[in-house]
Amino acid sequence: xxxxxxxxxxxxxxxxxxxxxxxxxTLQRICSEYLDGRSLLQIANGLESDKVEFAPGIITWNKARxxxxxxxxxxxxxxxxxxxxxxxxVKRLRSRKTSRNTQTSTDRQSGxxxxxxxxxxxxxxxxxxxxxxxxxxxxxxWVCNQCHIQIKKEDSVLMEDITDLLNDLIRNPEMIQPAQPxxxxxxxxxxxxxxxITRVLEGYDFDKDALREKLYQRAxxxxxxxxxxxxxxYKLKNTLEQHDILDGFDSxxxxxxxxxxxxxxxGSVSIILINDQEIRKEQTDxxxxxxxxxx
Numbered sequence: 189x190x191x192x193x194x195x196x197x198x199x200x201x202x203x204x205x206x207x208x209x210x211x212x213x214t215l216q217r218i219c220s221e222y223l224d225g226r227s228l229l230q231i232a233n234g235l236e237s238d239k240v241e242f243a244p245g246i247i248t249w250n251k252a253r254x255x256x257x258x259x260x261x262x263x264x265x266x267x268x269x270x271x272x273x274x275x276x277x278v279k280r281l282r283s284r285k286t287s288r289n290t291q292t293s294t295d296r297q298s299g300x301x302x303x304x305x306x307x308x309x310x311x312x313x314x315x316x317x318x319x320x321x322x323x324x325x326x327x328x329x330w331v332c333n334q335c336h337i338q339i340k341k342e343d344s345v346l347m348e349d350i351t352d353l354l355n356d357l358i359r360n361p362e363m364i365q366p367a368q369p370x371x372x373x374x375x376x377x378x379x380x381x382x383x384x385i386t387r388v389l390e391g392y393d394f395d396k397d398a399l400r401e402k403l404y405q406r407a408x409x410x411x412x413x414x415x416x417x418x419x420x421x422y423k424l425k426n427t428l429e430q431h432d433i434l435d436g437f438d439s440x441x442x443x444x445x446x447x448x449x450x451x452x453x454x455g456s457v458s459i460i461l462i463n464d465q466e467i468r469k470e471q472t473d474x475x476x477x478x479x480x481x482x483x
Contacts (some may be wrong), residue, residue, distance in 0.1 A: 302439035347437035361428040
């Protein structure tokens with residue numbers, strides 16, 4: 189692969205190094221996205237998707253290239269290179285890099301890092317990503333790259349909210365509702381067999397063995413169409429009935445029965461179970477009150 193002779197953002201002009209206007213715009217985009225919280229990989233993927241050239245004929249980007257650009261002090265300007273990035277922006281870039289490095293000492297084998305269930309945006313439903321900055325009062329927040337929504341939510345509070353919802357389900361497994369069976373259109377082969385069987389039965393003389401074979405084929409297709417809603421409901425209820433009340437966040441149970449976690453803009457949490465049923469705090473409060481009234 190062809191290498192550049194000078195840093196990205198510059199070009200030779202009359203024997204001297206000058207600013208490349210097109211690449212300068214890309215530099216500004218990289219700085220802006222990095223400061224907005226996008227990862228090096230997300231920035232690189234975005235540039236590749238937009239077919240932005242790193243060098244003539246080369247549209248391949250990676251994390252290392254983005255990091256070298258963020259780290260390059262030559263963009264501040266010196267006797268050889270004209271200034272492209274102002275000092276205030278460079279200072280913010282360094283600060284952003286330092287804040288990301290504060291996460292290197294984090295224990296990624298416990299707590300929130302064991303959560304495999306996606307946290308989704310309340311607006312577009314796309315998965316959000318978690319950012320951490322130990323210098324802020326609320327050190328964690330969730331960001332949607334699609335809608336650019338940012339929701340501050342401490343890991344400890346998020347895990348506590350999930351635990352509360354799961355404990356309410358453990359206390360009241362009857363909250364699990366049967367999923368609505370899918371109403372998918374019958375497959376072509378099924379409709380063909382139905383038509384053939386109807387025509388055969390409408391006749392006065394027909395081959396019973398041939399009809400029996402068609403009925404077997406039709407039954408086999410019908411069996412394949414039976415959904416697993418009842419099984420999922422049973423699995424959920426059985427898991428909850430056999431589980432003790434949680435003393436703290438249980439990543440294993442969460443990953444087993446929760447499909448999605450929805451984080452509202454006000455920070456409230458709801459969980460979507462594997463049967464597509466949404467569980468919110470107001471539902472569990474109502475169930476708990478009903479149980480108390482019954483006793």
